[in-house]
Amino acid sequence: EIVMTQSPATLSVSPGERATLSCRASQSVSTNVAWYQQKPGQAPRLLIYGASTRATGIPARFSGSGSGTEFTLTISSLQSEDFAVYYCQQYSNWPLTFGGGTKVEIK
Amino acid sequence: QLQLQESGPGLVKPSETLSLTCTVSGGSFSSSSYSWGWIRQPPGKGLEWIGSIYYSDSTNYNPSLKSRVTISVDTSKNQFSLKVTSVTAADTAIYYCARHGDSYGSGSSTYYFEYWGQGTLATVSS
Numbered sequence: 001e002i003v004m005t006q007s008p009a010t011l012s013v014s015p016g017e018r019a020t021l022s023c024r025a026s027q028s029v030s031t032n033v034a035w036y037q038q039k040p041g042q043a044p045r046l047l048i049y050g051a052s053t054r055a056t057g058i059p060a061r062f063s064g065s066g067s068g069t070e071f072t073l074t075i076s077s078l079q080s081e082d083f084a085v086y087y088c089q090q091y092s093n094w095p096l097t098f099g100g101g102t103k104v105e106i107k
Numbered sequence: 108q109l110q111l112q113e114s115g116p117g118l119v120k121p122s123e124t125l126s127l128t129c130t131v132s133g134g135s136f137s138s139s140s141y142s143w144g145w146i147r148q149p150p151g152k153g154l155e156w157i158g159s160i161y162y163s164d165s166t167n168y169n170p171s172l173k174s175r176v177t178i179s180v181d182t183s184k185n186q187f188s189l190k191v192t193s194v195t196a197a198d199t200a201i202y203y204c205a206r207h208g209d210s211y212g213s214g215s216s217t218y219y220f221e222y223w224g225q226g227t228l229a230t231v232s233s
Binding site for chain 1: 144153154155156159167168169170171203208215216217218219220221223224225226
């Protein structure tokens, strides 16, 4: 099983600042990584797939990068609605696995 | 816009079977380019993939749950279902159904989750 490790667990950021979230895979997953945003009481929402392709309707301030084992989600200028928990997921190998999440909170 | 809705009992007794159904509306269900999955999230914790089912009725399950899980499809009703047998308190979670990415014309894996249901809480307790 591929283990996805996210860091940091919590990220404190001021509105308007940049946020950088990391996700590391225990073995290469090529670019088969997705990122999701989850707000309290809601289902996760797909942000990024293929490591860097934004899903339909996702604002350009969200960007993804990386390949192999190291991946990054960047939010260029945090808006109030971006404070949430973010998860990465690999879909290169079975079983599909998620990272433990990064909570982005208001500083 | 594709919509998914989970349904099923909110309370299940230990050792019994948890049964949930996902009803899909607003889009094509039986296309060969679509596949469907279940994910769960214990209260306050992270996401765990349970299993997925494909147009051909083939399935893939998380090895950690494989012996207790069955996913099936009823294309006549635009539904797919999850059964988890011999449940314990550790199976208490929000259960989400979801659709994988559209594989039509894609040269790479599309086993991310593009559309999600709102989730349903299943509690295991006597």
